[in-house]
Amino acid sequence: MAIQLAASGVEKAYRKGRNEVPVLHGVDLQVERGEFVAVVGQSGSGKSTLLHLLGLLDTPDTGIVQLEGERIDNLPERRRDNLRNRTFGFIFQFYHLLPELSAVENVMLPHMIRLKAFTYLKQRKAIRARATELLERVGLGHRLTHKPNELSGGEMQRAAIARALAGGPEILLADEPTGNLDSASGQSVLELLRDLNRERSLTMMMVTHDQSIAQQADRIVRLAEGRIEEWATANV
Amino acid sequence: MYKSLLCWRYLRHRYIALASVVSVMLGVATMIVVNSVMAGFADKMRSRLHGVLADVIVESYDLDGFWNHQEVMARINEVAGKDILAMAPTMETFGLAKWTVNGHPFTRQVQIIGIQPAERAKTGDFAEFLYENKEATEREKPVNMPPSFEITQKVKRNRPAGRFLEGEPENSPFEHLVNQQIEQEVSDNGTIIGFAVGHIHFDGKDVPIAPPGTKIGLVFPAAGAKPKPGYDDFTVVGFFKSGMSEYDSSHVYVPLERLQAMRLLGDGQGKGAVNQIQVKAKPGANLDKLAAKLQTALEGLRPMFFKVSTWEQKQGPLLSAVAVEQSILNILLFFIIAVAGFGILAIFSMIVVEKTRDIGVLKALGASSAGIRQIFLGYGLALGIVGSGVGMLGGLLFVWKINAIEGWLSRVTGRKVFDDGIYYFSSIPTLVEPMTVAWIVGGALFIAVVASIWPAHRASKLRPVQALRFE
Structure with a gap:
């Protein structure tokens, strides 16, 4: 299969006060289309940072990020915004739903951002119907107009997954999606991701520190001290 | 969105x-x-200022004024007649008012203004500020006095002597005697005094100190190279209340002819000097332009003698x-x-x-x-x-x-x-x-x-x- 997303020689350091804290020391990684990759490592190993760099939430100090063979880390801001809106879908450990918006409005958000006000208003019904459909798909059909603070952790993460899917992305980037959930709802979220990966042939990259969760991916990448330590094919 | x-x-x-x-x-x-x-x-x-002052005021620098006001008015009409509604000659001078009520003497520094009341009323809201009631405690009452200096029977009855007739039946035998007494006390000339001249504001109330019928003595400079004081008695017939305390506490209106005569500036037969002409313009006229036009015209009549100002210019600092x-x-x-x-x-x-x-x-x-x-x-x-x-x-x-x-x-x-x-x-x-x-x-x-x-x-x-x- 073709390589969809690639990082080569990526380095990144953060400034903390006066000190420069290196996080990634030259990471090379290739992800194929439709692949479900788990990135594991101890906290501080740079796995979240790698995910952010791949998803254009941040820019590498050196090295490049490529999408379909094209370099994307140095694109102008507008195009990067556009890629985040259309090509990538993000899922965070703490769900990060906007507290002022209901579940369905949160799911409609990618389209609200994408479209101009007038176009959006014209297509509102269709967008809402699609958002409702997605929430039903993740099992939240009965929670459409609930605000995030009226949802449980598992429900919020499902809503966040629906939002990540709403923009019709090709690549889903998940940062500890089960990190804040109990094992039962964590497992059901993971199954949902797994199913989505299969039925929509979504490329999926998931950061976790939990070995047992990582086991369910197609491939496990282990990061240690800012370098890729080993590649392993999960025994699915 | x-x-x-x-x-x-x-x-x-x-x-x-x-x-x-x-x-x-x-x-x-x-x-x-x-x-x-x-x-x-x-x-x-x-609006009150404007009510007291006419739109445009033509005045002479000389307090003794000018005798030819007919000629001046004709000249004004000639140059700006189409903008002018009415004109009134007046004589304004400073002076003193002295009077006694119930044995208490009062002296006030006043602005004495000789007017022809009917004419003056045409050039501003003058008539709307006149009140005849002796105790005008209620403020801004509707106009209840015509612009006139006539000493009415009602005013005369307000003299101390008039009080003897209170409660007496009509055609009382005393009436003739009392009226005689009153005629002796009352001056022939009426005056309208500022409300604050005739009242003291005390404890939230206006206490009259010069009710209608009071005889007021006015002292003013008579004309001449060495001005001597002139003096005359007037009878209060009403009050002038514009709401501008500056005017209400100083203005005293008297008949123009009488003031002219007493200042030795009148011949007693209706001819006399004035030092102001109040001009009322037609609505919508540009007062500044009108004033400038009149100033130019009057310079031709008599240079460096007349001063023309709009009411706004006169009250400019305020x-x-x-x-x-x-x-x-x-x-x-x-x-x-x-x-x-x-x-x-x-x-x-x-x-x-x-x-x-x-x-x-x-x-x-x-x-x-x-x-x-x-x-x-x-x-x-x-x-x-x-x-x-x-x-x-x-x-x-x-x-x-x-x-x-x-x-x-x-x-x-x-x-x-x-x-x-x-x-x-x-x-x-x-x-x-x-x-x-x-x-x-x-x-x-x-x-x-x-x-x-x-x-x-x-x-x-x-x-x-x-x-x-x-x-």
């Missing part, structure tokens, strides 16, 4: 931000109330003092709104910190920096609209009900908040100028937006990962 949705949701769910808007609201309301009341006062004062007060007050009050702006700035900076994660999410979902900036600018504008809108409504409501509020405050505090004795207004005058309101509201909106620029810019500069790491 997400921008307006989020602005709207923030507006509805962030009560702390609404608190910051209360200061905008109060600032706007205060400015509207203060401006309306000051404009009301200024407007009322102008009117401009009011204007200066109003603009200084506005500058000071605008600082209130500026303070409110800093409140918005502070609270917005806090909101940006609080919303850091949401900003990160929005950026992760593809929102641009400009979009984030617009959310917060729009939020600032929305807060400004709410603040200044509610402030405007509150201010206008306050202005509308100001007299009811004043009455209520006076009842609650037990003392008069607005003492009508000071200004002679029965109620607080207000005038809402739509342009002023628009400026105030616009200024408040501007400040609200300006105050949100910096926090909005900071929010837009957050990199998504910076915002999301905030955990």
Whole structure:
């Protein structure tokens, strides 16, 4: 299969006060289309940072990020915004739903951002119907107009997954999606991701520190001290 | 689209931000109330000033005036007749008033104005300021006296001697005797004196010290190279009350012919000198142009003798003092709104910190920096609209009900908040100028937006990962 997303020689350091804290020391990684990759490592190993760099939430100090063979880390801001809106879908450990918006409005958000006000208003019904459909798909059909603070952790993460899917992305980037959930709802979220990966042939990259969760991916990448330590094919 | 949705949701769910808007609201309301009341006062004062003074006043530099006022008026008519409605010659001089009531002597420094009352009434609101009641305790009563110096029977009866007739039947045998006594006491000439000349304001009430019928002695400079004092007695027939204390406490109106004769400036047969001509212009005439035109024309008649001024020019310092007060007050009050702006700035900076994660999410979902900036600018504008809108409504409501509020405050505090004795207004005058309101509201909106620029810019500069790491 073709390589969809690639990082080569990526380095990144953060400034903390006066000190420069290196996080990634030259990471090379290739992800194929439709692949479900788990990135594991101890906290501080740079796995979240790698995910952010791949998803254009941040820019590498050196090295490049490529999408379909094209370099994307140095694109102008507008195009990067556009890629985040259309090509990538993000899922965070703490769900990060906007507290002022209901579940369905949160799911409609990618389209609200994408479209101009007038176009959006014209297509509102269709967008809402699609958002409702997605929430039903993740099992939240009965929670459409609930605000995030009226949802449980598992429900919020499902809503966040629906939002990540709403923009019709090709690549889903998940940062500890089960990190804040109990094992039962964590497992059901993971199954949902797994199913989505299969039925929509979504490329999926998931950061976790939990070995047992990582086991369910197609491939496990282990990061240690800012370098890729080993590649392993999960025994699915 | 997400921008307006989020602005709207923030507006509805962030009560702390609404608190910051209360200061905008109060600032706007205060400015509207203060401006309306000051404009009301200024407007009322102008109309009163204008009521006392004619549109344009032609006066001579010489107190002794000029004899040829017929000629002067003809000249005025000739150059600007189409703009002129009426003219009245008057004689104005300073002097002293001396009188005794119930054994108490009073002396006042006064402005003595000789007029032909009917003519003078045509050139201004003069007639509307005349009151004949001896105890005009109720203010701004409707006009109840014709512009005339006639000493009526009613006035005569008000003499001390007249009191003997109180309770006596008609055609009492005393009546003839009393009338004789009165005729001896009363001077032939009537006078209308300023309300504050004839009354003392004491303990919230106006106590008359020169009721109608009082004989008043006036001292004034007679004409001549070495002016000697002239003296004559007049009988008070009524009061002049314009509401401008400067006039009400000094003006004393007397018949023009009598004043001319006593100042040795009249021949006693209707010919005499005057030192002013009051000119009333037609509505809509440009008074400044008219005054300038008359000045030029009269220079030709007699150079360096006449001074022509509009009523506004004559009261220039007073009117401009009011204007200066109003603009200084506005500058000071605008600082209130500026303070409110800093409140918005502070609270917005806090909101940006609080919303850091949401900003990160929005950026992760593809929102641009400009979009984030617009959310917060729009939020600032929305807060400004709410603040200044509610402030405007509150201010206008306050202005509308100001007299009811004043009455209520006076009842609650037990003392008069607005003492009508000071200004002679029965109620607080207000005038809402739509342009002023628009400026105030616009200024408040501007400040609200300006105050949100910096926090909005900071929010837009957050990199998504910076915002999301905030955990």
